Amino acid sequence: MTVRPFKKFSPAEDRIWKLLWEKQILEARKHASELWLEGLDLIGLQYDRIPDFNQLNQRLKELVGWELVSTDVIFSDGQDWFEHLARRQFLVTEYIREEKDxxxxxxxxxxxxxxxxxxxxxxxxYADYIERFAHHALKFTKDQRKSLGSMWWYTIEFGFMVEYGEMKAFGAGLMSSPGELQQALSDDVQKIPYSLEEFDRISPSPHEMHKKLFVLDSMEQLENSVEEWVARYERLHTF
Ligand SMILES: [Fe+2]
Structure with a gap:
């Protein structure tokens, strides 16, 4: 496989990063899961510029044995995304949002x-769980794994988790979106316990703010979730 070089971002793009950091860091520190807080220190991001991805890639390899892969695709197709994750490759896009967003x-x-x-x-x-998730996802067709996709969305991207009796933001989408985190924490959004049955019924949309989000009771619950999903799927589809 040819390795695509990481993009060098411009000072204007670094400026957007800094604005985002300033907008989000205090709220993020206040509401984030301890996993995210510890991880932020472990990978060593800087507040004023988009990281050097060659260094970050090295760091991730040392920490968990994963690599970063640069892509110019903004919204990767599920199949491609999971194939990379199964190989312990995390795709990072070369695009940063505009100031209005x-x-x-x-x-x-x-x-x-x-x-x-x-x-x-x-x-x-966490990285091992993501790898396992991808291997399981790849055993199913896109149609079959629709509710598994919802589970990813409502845990990895927008989940909450109870830690020491407090509800903490656990999803990457909550951590990276100042608007979404604020909204998610408000009473406008119902927070309900993680539920495989609900993931069958609900269809997430990236184009609207959430009305309902899910709360994991522990890291163990997350770790068991993908095998539970597979067992449930097999139970429902075996006659
Ligand atoms: Fe994401």
Missing amino acids: LAYTPLPDIWHDTFGHLPFMAHQR
Whole structure:
């Protein structure tokens, strides 16, 4: 496989990163899961510029044995995304949002991928779960794994988790979106316990703010969730 070089971002793009950091860091520190907080220190992001991805890639390899892969695709197709994850490759896009979209963008950008996901990915336990998730996802067709996609969305991207009796933001989409985090914490959004049955019924949309979000009771619940999903799927589809 040819390795695509990481993009060098411009000073104007670094400026957007800094604005996002200033807008989000205090709220993020206040509401984030301890996994994210520890991970932020472990990977060592800087507040004033988009990271050097050659260094960050090296860091991730040392921490968990994963690599970063640069892509110019903004919204990767599920199949391609999972194939990379199964090979312990995390795709990072080369795009950063515009200034008018600081609070929220439906398109995952370099800010979301890096500030949202990578602190979680710095933990072996979490990274191993993501790899397992991808291997399981690839056993099913796109249609079959629709509710597994919802589970990803409502846990990895927009989940909450109870830690020491307090509800903490656990999803990468919450960590990277100042608008979404604020909205998610408000009473306008119902927070209900994680439920495989609900994931069958609900269809997430990246184009609207959420009305309902899910709360995991522990890291163990997350770790068991993908095998539980597979067992449930097999039970429902075996006659
Ligand atoms: Fe994401």
